Amino acid sequence: MQRLWALFLLLSACGTQDPTGAGMEPLRLASTSLPPAYLGEAYAVTFSAEGGVRPYSFSLEGRLPQGLAFQGGRITGVPREKGQFPLTLTVEDGAKNSRVQRLTLTVSDPPPPRLTLVAPPAQVEGPFLLLGRVEVREALGFQLELPLRDLSPDLASLKVASPVYLLDYDPEAGLLRLDVAFAKPLKDQEAFRLLLTPQRPLTPRLFPRVVFYDKEGKPLGEALKRGRPFAELLQMAQDWGKEGKELKGDLNGDGRVEGADLQALGQGYFLKAPAPFPGGGEGNPGPAEEEAP
Structure with missing residues (x-):
């Protein structure tokens, strides 16, 4: 009986992950804005999330500037056009919870040295x-x-x-x-x-x-x-x-x-x-x- 009680205390201290996400930190996106991009210069940004139930999956809606691509939660490439590009980022966790964040990617001429x-x-x-x-x-x-x-x-x-x-x-x-x-x-x-x-x-x-x-x-x-x-x-x-x-x-x-x-x-x-x-x-x-x- 004492051994079972000790095991119960150990499990209580360590905690367990509820696959439904109940009792866990709420899902949220860690990315609320995008760093600026510069015409003709390499660009890379990786999205991340916190809380919820892993694993996370990301999707992106909206038109990226020519030269940039989205894959696997990352935007990479070399932009070939200037402007402001409105985007919608969605993250979904393992329990099918989701969060949405509206973003704007700005591409401009690079600043001088x-x-x-x-x-x-x-x-x-x-x-x-x-x-x-x-x-x-x-x-x-x-x-x-x-x-x-x-x-x-x-x-x-x-x-x-x-x-x-x-x-x-x-x-x-x-x-x-x-x-x-x-x-x-x-x-x-x-x-x-x-x-x-x-x-x-x-x-x-x-x-x-x-x-x-x-x-x-x-x-x-x-x-x-x-x-x-x-x-x-x-x-x-x-x-x-x-x-x-x-x-x-x-x-x-x-x-x-x-x-x-x-x-x-x-x-x-x-x-x-x-x-x-x-x-x-x-x-x-x-x-x-x-x-x-």
């Missing part, structure tokens, strides 16, 4: 580190012009997320120019860091001009003027470290793409900077966002 500059938000008197991050969207490279009025860069301190870059600094114009190409698209990562020293106590306010290149190497805006096409820098990033006879990035013809080729590309790459170049130093925040490190 953003260069976020991370600098001290308050007045500084000594050297400080400036960080540049590529955020929001993938970029295969960028051209940057950064006015540095009342700020002196330590060019030897520059660290870049790619070995393929060209740098120019004109102290008379107070302008730093940095063009960077990546072997693979960069997103939500640090692109460069540079030590700056103020010539007087000031609160850093930076006004960069930047043009990004998308994952196909196309400029997102009008390219900045250079003595040679930025496409050559992009090609060098793709060929960097390779050996062969027909590498486009092999400018000196030695069968390898390395520093000597980058140095050759740099000859005459940057045009003479305008002088004086406005901006930098103190003032209102510029187009790039600034944050405290």
Whole structure:
């Protein structure tokens, strides 16, 4: 009798699943909205449910944009048309209970990449580190012009997320120019860091001009003027470290793409900077966002 009573207590503590769903948490959809989709970019979302009786089955009514498909509780694909698409999602559990959720899928043009500059938000008197991050969207490279009025860069301190870059600094114009190409698209990562020293106590306010290149190497805006096409820098990033006879990035013809080729590309790459170049130093925040490190 004592053994039966102990077994009863054990079963009571563990509980049992009622196949009818009685006494269980009510069935509900965990998905009440859809993340936005962007034209030409891979999209994937998986629906889920809670409560009720497993297993769950999902169905979707409404027209999906071209390029997307629904199967097995997932929407996947690459959207090829923009717009807002009303959908109705239904989940049914093992006890034939169901729940319905109305959703809207929005497909729009992808947002442009953003260069976020991370600098001290308050007045500084000594050297400080400036960080540049590529955020929001993938970029295969960028051209940057950064006015540095009342700020002196330590060019030897520059660290870049790619070995393929060209740098120019004109102290008379107070302008730093940095063009960077990546072997693979960069997103939500640090692109460069540079030590700056103020010539007087000031609160850093930076006004960069930047043009990004998308994952196909196309400029997102009008390219900045250079003595040679930025496409050559992009090609060098793709060929960097390779050996062969027909590498486009092999400018000196030695069968390898390395520093000597980058140095050759740099000859005459940057045009003479305008002088004086406005901006930098103190003032209102510029187009790039600034944050405290």
